[in-house]
Amino acid sequence: MLEAYGPQGWWPLLDHAGRNPTLTGRLTGYHPGDFTFPHTESQRFEICCGAILTQNTAWTNVEKALVELVRAGLLSPRPILGAAEGALETAIRSSGYFRAKAKKLRAFAEFYLGQGGRTPGREALLSVWGIGPETADSIRLYAYGQVEMVIDAYTLRVLRRHGFCRPPLDYDRAKRYCEQHLPRTLADYQEFHALMVEHAKRLRAAGAPGRAA
DNA sequence: TTCCAGGCAATAC
DNA sequence: GTATTGCATGGA
Numbered sequence: 534m535l536e537a538y539g540p541q542g543w544w545p546l547l548d549h550a551g552r553n554p555t556l557t558g559r560l561t562g563y564h565p566g567d568f569t570f571p572h573t574e575s576q577r578f579e580i581c582c583g584a585i586l587t588q589n590t591a592w593t594n595v596e597k598a599l600v601e602l603v604r605a606g607l608l609s610p611r612p613i614l615g616a617a618e619g620a621l622e623t624a625i626r627s628s629g630y631f632r633a634k635a636k637k638l639r640a641f642a643e644f645y646l647g648q649g650g651r652t653p654g655r656e657a658l659l660s661v662w663g664i665g666p667e668t669a670d671s672i673r674l675y676a677y678g679q680v681e682m683v684i685d686a687y688t689l690r691v692l693r694r695h696g697f698c699r700p701p702l703d704y705d706r707a708k709r710y711c712e713q714h715l716p717r718t719l720a721d722y723q724e725f726h727a728l729m730v731e732h733a734k735r736l737r738a739a740g741a742p743g744r745a746a
Numbered sequence: 747t748t749c750c751a752g753g754c755a756a757t758a759c
Numbered sequence: 760g761t762a763t764t765g766c767a768t769g770g771a
Contacts (some may be wrong), residue, residue, distance in 0.1 A: 541751095584752085585753095587751085587752050587753090588751095588752080588753040588754065589750090589751060589753045589754080589766090589770090590752080590753085590767090590769095591750085591751045591752085591769075591770075592749055592751085592752065593751095593769080593770080594751080594769060594770085595752090595768075595769060597768095597769090621751090626767085626768075626770080627768060628767090628768075629751085629766080629767040629768040629769080630753090630754095630766045630767055630768085631767070632766075632767085633754085633755085633765090633766055633767090634754070634766090634767095637754085646762075649759095662752065662754095662755080663753095663755080664754085665753060665754050665755085666754095667752075667753065667754090668754080669764090671752080683754090684754090685752050686751090686752075686753080687752075705750085711767090726752085727752095729752095730752055734752095735754090737750095737751095
C-alpha cells in the first residue's frame with residue numbers, strides 16, 4: 534500500500550498557528566513522512582477533538598467543525614467547558630450527531646484537564662463517556678505518540694474479506710493480529726492505519742461494495 | 747432520492 | 760451476553 538499510495542502524513546492538522554485556519558486540511562494539514570507531530574499542546578488537543586468528531590463521519594465535515602471551533606475560540610479545554618449554552622453545538626454542527634458530540638467534547642475536556650499533561654492510558658481513555666476503542670487508540674497513537682494499533686471499520690472489513698483470521702473477528706482480535714504482523718514502531722502504526730483508510734476510500738471510489746457487503 | 751462516512755452508548759431481546 | 764437502534768450533517 535505504501536508503494537502504491539505513498540506516505541499519508543496523518544493525523545491532518547489545521548494550520549491555525551497563523552490566524553486563519555485553512556478549510557482544506559489537504560493543503561497544509563497532512564505531513565507525509567513526518568511522524569514528529571503534535572508539536573504543540575494545542576495541536577495535541579486538536580487531534581483529540583478530531584478523533585471524537587470523526588466518529589462515523591466524513592473528515593471533510595469534521596474539518597469544517599474544527600475551523601468553526603477555532604473561530605469561536607473553542608478548540609481548547611477550558612473554553613469548551615465554559616462555552617455558552619448551545620455555542621459548542623453550533624460550532625460543530627457540520628460534523629453530525631452534534632448534540633452527542635458536544636457532550637463527548639465536554640467529557641473529554643474535563644478528562645484532559647484532569648490529566649495535567651500526563652499521557653493517558655488506554656483504559657483511562659475508555660472510561661471517558663463517548664470514547665470507545667478506536668477513538669482511544671487514535672488519541673494515543675496520533676495525539677500522544679504511543680505505539681498503539683488503531684483498528685477501524687475498513688481494516689476490520691479488509692481482514693475479514695481476505696480471511697486473514699477466522700471469525701468472529703472483533704476489534705480486539707483484529708488489533709492483536711495486526712500487532713503480531715507489523716513492526717512495532719510509531720511510524721509503521723500510523724502509516725498502516727492511514728493507508729488502510731486510503732485503500733478503502735479508493736476501493737469505494739472504484740465501485741467496491743461498502744459496509745453492507 | 748438513497749446511501750454512507752476514519753463509532754459509541756443506550757436499549758431490546 | 761449479543762443484536763439492534765438512535766444519533767445528524769453533507770457529499771456522491
